[in-house]
Amino acid sequence: MFFNSFAFAVFLPIVFVLYWFVFNKNKSSQNLLLIFASYYFYSCWDWRFLFLLVFSTFLDYYTGIQIEKSQNSNIRKFWFWLSVIVNLGFLGIFKYYNFFASSFAELIQSVGFKSSPFLLDVVLPVGISFYTFHGLSYVIDIYNSRIKAEYNFVDYSLFVSYFPLLVAGPIERATHLLPQVKVQRVFDFEKAKEGISQIVWGFFKKVVIADSCAIFANQIFDTYPSQDSFNLILGAVYFAFQIYGDFSGYSDMALGMSKLFGIDLLKNFNYPYFSRDIAEFWRRWHISLSSWFKDYLYIPLGGSKGSKVKQVRNVFIIFVVSGFWHGANWTYLAWGVLNAICFIPLLLFNINRKHISKFRINWTFSSVKTVATILYTFSMTCFMWIFFRSDTIFDALQYVKGIFSFNFTSNCKEFISYSLTFLLCYFNYQEWRFRDVDFPLYKTNTLKLIFVLLLILLFGQFGVKKEFIYFQF
Template sequence: MFFNSIAFAIFLPIVFYLYWFVFNKTKSTQNALLIIASYYFYSCWDWRFLFLLVFSTFLDYYTGIQIEKGKSERDRKFWFWLSILVNLGFLGIFKYYNFFAVSFSELLNSVGLQASPILLNVILPVGISFYTFHGLSYVIDIYYKRIKAEYNFVDYSLFVSYFPLLVAGPIERATHLLPQVKVKREFNFENAKEGIYQIIWGLVKKVVIADTCATYANAIFDHYTSMNSFSLILGAVYFAFQIYGDFSGYSDIALGTSKLFGLDLLKNFNYPYFSRDIAEFWRRWHISLSSWFRDYLYIPLGGSKGGLWMKIRNTFIIFVVSGFWHGANWTYIAWGFINAVYFLPLLLRNSNRNNMDAIELSWNFNSVKTIVSILFTFMITCVAWIFFRAKTITDAVLYVKGIFTNKDFGFQYLDNERYNYELLLLIGLFVLVEWNSRTKIEPLSGKKSMLKLALAIMAIMAFGTFSDYKEFIYFQF
């Protein structure tokens, strides 16, 4: 079931009505309904993988209790590593086994040893990377005594399987969501209205921006060998807005939907394309994943407390692992490595935390410098996105090479495809709206909210049809 489908448009009001008017007596009935709704929501993709979700939930629930009750450090470590290894084992089998099998086979073939990999013909369970990381953070926090184990299985199950975040995040923390799950929620009209605004803006990002850009980005990337330099640049820009509109749009819908049920989720995007350097970009892009790797990988490795070489090592590890988290392809690893290279000069100059303040522009030289920094950061981000989008590293390298060697900046693709100029105007308008709303959760609330809401709905109806919806990019991760 997709957020941008008729099925979800029917599903959400039904759950909302039952939640507030039928199952609203106690916290337990509210949570029970949300679990049933979440399991139904997940089973709409493939009911067979529901058993994997339930098993993963029970595993971390049980091991969390055993870790807390462990009488010795040896017992605690046993249950801790059992949870870690089983969780990562499932993730490795479903998501990475074929990648490693093929890569190892190719390595053997390159040195003259003939090998044919044994591959698994399995479908990647949707959302497995997200709900696995929910459970891992919970178990790790219990082991290091940051939180207490949750003994109510219904409450813990809802934390793991809550449908707005189940398949594409944000990656929640037990310290943030579990306390909300453990108390009865009361309806708040203003909170619900804010949620509806956020859902509508998320649909604008997905249906109007992402899906429209996808059509043109796909055409350019699929035929990049015949494209001139300007068209290749255009394709990279289109994909940059496609993936931003797609993923941040999903997050907006997830956060807005959750507000309808009185639960606040972690903010996942904060206008990342207005970043002044790559460090700020990663503080604004997929915030829940970036902070997860910071807290559970970067800091345990020593963080920035060690010498320079340890800082460099840890930085490259966290970016490469982050890339690999996205998928079993060398292109994602290359994308992570490129971002680490971008980050390195900031690390060496100890300036990776310079741009922590809000962005303000006025008529002075500093504002010009800020605009140049934003444009430069966006440009290098687009280059990295080429590797993320390309099917192979060879394709990505040839794509980038084509930009610099073709040297033809004519309006080849703009002139050949309909509505290209209109799309550029649409992107420009979108950027302007986001810029003017960069201190808000979403642009629709505030002055003239009803007019802005009506225009947003009209745009969604004009650009998309719920009978021909496109899935979200991050469902594959």
């Protein structure tokens, strides 16, 4: 069941009505309703993998309690590492086993030996990377005495399985979400109205911007050997807006529908394509994942302390792991390495935190420079997305080679749509104009909301239900 499906359009109102008008007596019954709704939501994809979600939930719930109760440091370490190893073990088997087995076999064959690797014929459980990281952060925080263990199994289960964020984030922290599920929620009409507006904007991002761009991006990437340089550049730009509209659209819908239930989720995107360098981009893109790696990997490695060599090492590790988190393919690893290469010079010159404050464009020389840095950062981001989108490293390199062949001979009209050009201009204008608030329809007027709904009806891609890109991660 996808957020952009008819089934979900029926599912969400039913859960909302039951939540506020049937199970509204106490928070425990509301939490149980949301758990059952979340399990049903997940089982609509594949009910057989529910056992993984339930097992992961019980494992981290139980080990968290044992870590807190144990006075012996060795016993605490045992329960801690049990949780970490089992969680990462499941993630490794389902997500990375076939990749490593195939890669090792290819390496063996390259030196003249025969190899027939045993591969698993199993699909990747949707959302496993997200709910695994939910549980890991919880256990790590207990082990480091940042939080207390949660003894209420219902409340903890909801923290892990809450359906708005279950399959594609944001990656929540126990310190933020658990306190909200442990208290009675009161219906807030203004928050619900704000949630509906955010759902509409997220839906617009997905079915209008992302899915419209996907039509041309897929055509260009699938036929890249026959495309000229201009079309290849268009393909990279289209994919940049496709993945942004797709993933941030999902996040907006998740945050919006959670507000309908009186629960606030972590902000996951903050207008990343208006960043002035790659460091700022990563403070604005997939914020919950970036902050997760910062808190649970980068800082434990030493963070920005120590020598420059150690700092560079830590940054490189973070980006490589981030790339590999996205999938078992060398293209994701290359994408992570490229981001590290762009980030490290900023670190070496101590300007990686230069662009933190908000900015205005007044069309002075300084403003022209700001616009130039934004365009440059966006261009570099589009370039790196080529590796993310390509099937193989060879395809990515050939795609880049095609761009820099400076061949502008074919007819580009095939991949330029007046309607899509208008939609992208409108989308970017709205994002730019309202970049200081959570989303462009925040506290908007009714006419603007109706206009966006009309754009969805007129230009939304409803023919084929397209799943969200980050479902595969």
